[in-house]
Amino acid sequence: MSGRPARFNGYAPIRDYAAIGDGRTVALIARDGSIDWLCLPDLDSPSVLGALIDAERGGRFVLEPEVPYEASRRYLPETNVLETTFATSTGHVRVTDAMTLPAGELSPYRELVRRVEGVTGTVPLRWRLDPHFGYSGGKTRIEQRAGIPVAVSGRDALALCSWEAGEPEYGKQTITSRFSVGEGGSSLFVLTAAHQEPLVLPTRTDAEARLRSTAGAWREWAAAREYGGPWQEAVIRSALALKLLVFAPSGAIAAAATTSLPEQIGGERNWDYRFSWPRDAAFTLQALLALGCAPEARAFFSWILHASQLTHPRLQVLYRLDGRAEADERSLPFAGYRGSLPVRVGNGAADQTQLDVYGEVLEAASHFASSTGGLDRDHGRRLAELADFVCESWEQPDAGIWETRSEPAHFIQSKMMCVVALGRACELAERGLLPVKNSQRWRRERERVREFVETRGYSERTRSYVRSVDEEEVDASLLLAVLAGYDDPRAPRLLATVDAVRRELARGPLIHRFLGDDGLPGEDGAFLACSFWLVEAYARQGRLDEAAALMDELVPLANDVGLFAEEIDPATGEFLGNFPQGLSHLGLINAAVSIEEAGT
Amino acid sequence: MIWGALVGGLAGTLVLTTLLRAASEFGLTRMDLPFLLGTAVTADRVRAKAIGYALHFGFGLLFALGYYAIFLVIDRSGFLLGAFFGLVHAIFAGSALVNILLPVVHPRMGTGFTAAGSAPLLEPPGFLLLNYGRQTPLATIIAHIAYGAIVGGFVSLAN
Numbered sequence A: 001m002s003g004r005p006a007r008f009n010g011y012a013p014i015r016d017y018a019a020i021g022d023g024r025t026v027a028l029i030a031r032d033g034s035i036d037w038l039c040l041p042d043l044d045s046p047s048v049l050g051a052l053i054d055a056e057r058g059g060r061f062v063l064e065p066e067v068p069y070e071a072s073r074r075y076l077p078e079t080n081v082l083e084t085t086f087a088t089s090t091g092h093v094r095v096t097d098a099m100t101l102p103a104g105e106l107s108p109y110r111e112l113v114r115r116v117e118g119v120t121g122t123v124p125l126r127w128r129l130d131p132h133f134g135y136s137g138g139k140t141r142i143e144q145r146a147g148i149p150v151a152v153s154g155r156d157a158l159a160l161c162s163w164e165a166g167e168p169e170y171g172k173q174t175i176t177s178r179f180s181v182g183e184g185g186s187s188l189f190v191l192t193a194a195h196q197e198p199l200v201l202p203t204r205t206d207a208e209a210r211l212r213s214t215a216g217a218w219r220e221w222a223a224a225r226e227y228g229g230p231w232q233e234a235v236i237r238s239a240l241a242l243k244l245l246v247f248a249p250s251g252a253i254a255a256a257a258t259t260s261l262p263e264q265i266g267g268e269r270n271w272d273y274r275f276s277w278p279r280d281a282a283f284t285l286q287a288l289l290a291l292g293c294a295p296e297a298r299a300f301f302s303w304i305l306h307a308s309q310l311t312h313p314r315l316q317v318l319y320r321l322d323g324r325a326e327a328d329e330r331s332l333p334f335a336g337y338r339g340s341l342p343v344r345v346g347n348g349a350a351d352q353t354q355l356d357v358y359g360e361v362l363e364a365a366s367h368f369a370s371s372t373g374g375l376d377r378d379h380g381r382r383l384a385e386l387a388d389f390v391c392e393s394w395e396q397p398d399a400g401i402w403e404t405r406s407e408p409a410h411f412i413q414s415k416m417m418c419v420v421a422l423g424r425a426c427e428l429a430e431r432g433l434l435p436v437k438n439s440q441r442w443r444r445e446r447e448r449v450r451e452f453v454e455t456r457g458y459s460e461r462t463r464s465y466v467r468s469v470d471e472e473e474v475d476a477s478l479l480l481a482v483l484a485g486y487d488d489p490r491a492p493r494l495l496a497t498v499d500a501v502r503r504e505l506a507r508g509p510l511i512h513r514f515l516g517d518d519g520l521p522g523e524d525g526a527f528l529a530c531s532f533w534l535v536e537a538y539a540r541q542g543r544l545d546e547a548a549a550l551m552d553e554l555v556p557l558a559n560d561v562g563l564f565a566e567e568i569d570p571a572t573g574e575f576l577g578n579f580p581q582g583l584s585h586l587g588l589i590n591a592a593v594s595i596e597e598a599g600t
Numbered sequence B: 001m002i003w004g005a006l007v008g009g010l011a012g013t014l015v016l017t018t019l020l021r022a023a024s025e026f027g028l029t030r031m032d033l034p035f036l037l038g039t040a041v042t043a044d045r046v047r048a049k050a051i052g053y054a055l056h057f058g059f060g061l062l063f064a065l066g067y068y069a070i071f072l073v074i075d076r077s078g079f080l081l082g083a084f085f086g087l088v089h090a091i092f093a094g095s096a097l098v099n100i101l102l103p104v105v106h107p108r109m110g111t112g113f114t115a116a117g118s119a120p121l122l123e124p125p126g127f128l129l130l131n132y133g134r135q136t137p138l139a140t141i142i143a144h145i146a147y148g149a150i151v152g153g154f155v156s157l158a159n
Helices: A204-223 A232-245 A278-290 A294-307 A356-372 A377-393 A412-430 A439-456 A476-484 A492-505 A528-540 A544-557 A582-599 B002-025 B033-038 B045-074 B079-105 B127-132 B136-158
Strands: A018-021 A026-029 A035-039 A047-049 A060-065 A069-075 A082-088 A091-099 A110-130 A141-145 A148-153 A156-163 A175-182 A186-195 A330-332 A343-345
Touching (some): A018 A091, A018 A232, A082 A110, A091 A204, A156 A204, A186 A204, A204 A232, A278 A356, A278 A582, A294 A356, A356 A412, A356 A476, A377 A412, A377 A439, A412 A439, A412 A476, A476 A492, A492 A528, A528 A544, A528 A582, A544 A582, B002 B033, B002 B136, B033 B045, B045 B079, B045 B136, B079 B127, B079 B136, B127 B136
Antiparallel strands (some): A026 A035, A035 A047, A060 A110, A069 A082, A091 A110, A141 A148, A148 A156, A156 A186, A330 A343
8 A cells, every 4th residue: 555645735736626515505525535625504604614725724624544555436337426445455444524504303404424335354444523714714612512622713613423433532622533443344424414403312223314304305416417429427526516606595606616726836827717607608508408407597597687686787796695795705714725825715806897708697597598488577677777887988998707817908808798698688688687778779789899809800910800909819719619609619719710720729639728917926827717618609600529539538638536727738748727717618518508509 | 662672582583593603603602592492392403593583583472471571571571681681591491491300301301310322412501601612601691681682672662
């Protein structure tokens, strides 16, 4: 055995993480069995286990063999239940991890179950729970309730119930023990959390029953997904990953489960992605509807229109998962993933102007109306007001889809999405789903924006639409013009732009967003969603061989359990950015579905 | 007048519930009386909260009638006397009622007699409800003093 999986100064590679969740929060588990990320009670709450972004002070729940081992992992088929097998020289042991869904007797507010089973021989294991509430800023007291270790901090409490797992030993901030599991034996840990209420301390029988029913619920959900193409396993895994990011209480979809995993190791592009971006609406609706997730699609669309009520007709770039608009950005006194500072919570991009969002939301409305047969009158009125707002705003510079923190500019992709916004508004009005009184104005302004794009946003020299006016740089976001229907996908300028993106921005199968300045020092990796957008653009242009070939190269780049981060370093293959990343998985689903649709 | 006690009981319970909820929101306590009461009846979390609120207001009215009976016996009432009753009520609630009696009658709360698990257990409150946070006694006492003052005040006004 070669020993435990590699860590760099206590930090596991991002690729080494797997995610489990319950529709309210997500935990990340490294290959060595350590839970390094868990926010409670919700995904956007402060971390209790935060070793992911501070290996010393963040807190973790370690569970691993005491002897050298090799670890292999998988999700139980079609579930978000993780199974890690540790192979040691003395035997094999299997750990099953899940956040359970409520069922049966009184369920804990949040519950994470870890079941240990002896497969062969006898394996000595050790565990250590080191909770640090409130991003390590909350005072944590370790106490006991009827012999059960409890960690308490203000409104929050955590209990660790365990069976056949050794006698807990109490440190000032930690609870530890060691135990052995023989062939056929089993142990159980239940981490139960309470928020503003007493803890529920479950029985072993109930917790194990919930573990089984949780696996069953995931299987049932996955079995109802509608995709039968060649990348089925990857598509279903992506759907399950996406489902982990759906915040069930509101229907919002988080962009990712983490904050401040860096886009460059040691760099400062570290953002909090535990918010929901209306921009992702069209991709999300398209993916959810294609896979037969109509309830989730309906919930997300309603959430967007609900969340944006307070800022209407301006669409904020992002909203909190509960629909609130505040997202004040601040830095935490954390060490940062492998020294990547600052560690941010909140997201300052919320206040930016990004004109493309309106196109995405109206495109989503069009998808939604087509699949459900209509829009209610109030939604129609508000969407019409968004189109009016686009008419008044499109001539302004904006921060663009990549949320650059440099000066606002006239980004061509933003203008293209204004064309899409006004085009969709006109179509919906023609179908009687939006009020028609301003539709002439929408049509007139759409042609003005299109003229702007065609005269100032295309370079004959590079044979491509450009990133922004007065520069000739190519930008991968221009692929969205094909995906969103800015023009006929096979229009000569779009065909040339897709080629230019591949030519200028590709490193193997991976596509960079752009190569120029974004207002911050350093560089980032290749953006996975862009690579999948290129696949989808090929498919929509009828270039199916190129699409399938690129897809075949991209899908194996997932980690061992099928998950993607935001970016990949083309030189090393290392994952970068927040994880798991919804947009990467949305891109994969939509690319696979587009190839399937174009081929039929 | 008994209507004064009932109206006072309703208003007092409303204020008590709001104060305890505010204390919870400010991170002073994890005490959740409707949840504790409701889970004695059902394991369903949503129903437990609804039933718990109904029971809580019912008990609020009953205690107000108790206060009223004592006011009648001693032939005095008023918000200050009510506040004193509230203080005694809070100490009784923290030391005996919720700490000792509730775990005995609550089917999902552990006591010293509970053997290895046949049912999930709610975290017991402990002496003066300290298990739910070190500021819980303070929050409980202030909320009950407010309750008592309101009941006493309404009874006094109605006389």
